Amino acid sequence: MEKVIIALYLGLMALAANASPLIFYTHVNPPYVIQEQQQLSGLNIDIFQLLKQKSGLDLQLRVLSPKRAYKLTLYSPNSCVFTIERTESRESLFTWISPLFANRFALYQRHKNAKNLRSLADFNGIKIGSYLGSSVSEYLSSFNLKLDLTTTNLNSAEKLHRERIDAWASDTLLTAYILDNNNLDINPQGFEFYSSLEAIACNKQSNPAILQRLQEHLNQLQRSGEINKLIQHYQRLYGINTDL
Structure with missing residues (x-):
């Protein structure tokens, strides 16, 4: 029972x-x-x-x-x-x-004039693109790096392509998708530095x-x-x- x-x-x-x-x-x-x-x-x-x-x-x-x-x-x-x-x-x-x-997140640069960067300290003094509300932008802010925040990741990618920023912080899968679907002069090999x-x-x-x-x-x-x-x-x- x-x-x-x-x-x-x-x-x-x-x-x-x-x-x-x-x-x-x-x-x-x-x-x-x-x-x-x-x-x-x-x-x-x-x-x-x-x-x-x-x-x-x-x-x-x-x-x-x-x-x-x-x-x-x-x-x-x-x-x-x-x-x-x-x-x-x-x-x-x-x-x-x-x-x-x-x-996984990485910092990306253009093919042209790309610097050999090996740590976040190497990004001091250069403008990094990211998007509002992301954990990666909060993480980068904790290092007092110079950020340029947009509403979307694609906006930041386009800014890098037009040389309005020096680097772009983005997750690896989203970056691969954006570069596959847009004609942008961005090196697909980035410097991985963060995960969420x-x-x-x-x-x-x-x-x-x-x-x-x-x-x-x-x-x-x-x-x-x-x-x-x-x-x-x-x-x-x-x-x-x-x-x-």
Whole structure:
């Protein structure tokens, strides 16, 4: 009889976990989220589909600006930002489903007049492009380096191409995508100096059973190597050497 009661309880818990949809707010950011004719694709979309399929949860995806996605998630239960950099300043604001993957960042220069730079100290006195709200810009600021912040990574890349800045700080996969899709005089070999953790940030009042189940299935996908295979697929697609 006790086993029957436990089974019924677990069944009710599963139903409760699926009672309300979990809304994932994301933003267009190729090659992580690509939007073409109302169709979404990219690395993050592939990860989302895996999580939805494996967990059996009612996960819904909505595209918003990064700022609006962040604010809505702060105040709306059963909602998450997908994905976002997990930083110390944000840690206490959300319940985290993590880790998804690590982003590697490098400093890039033009082919013309490129300097042989081996450490961040070598970048003192030169103007570095980055984008507002990124953890890499906060990291570079801590070294008192000269920053030029724009609204998007592509804006910074174009500034480097036009020689309005001296270097560009960007994650390696996004850089590979931008250089593959734009005719820019930028050396694809950058100086790697930083990494950040991408994660899912959920409202703290969200259904804990849903979040726990989501975390468990993310853990399974990490152990099986399925997420790593997706990452390697996109790295190869845009010419990043996965053997390093």
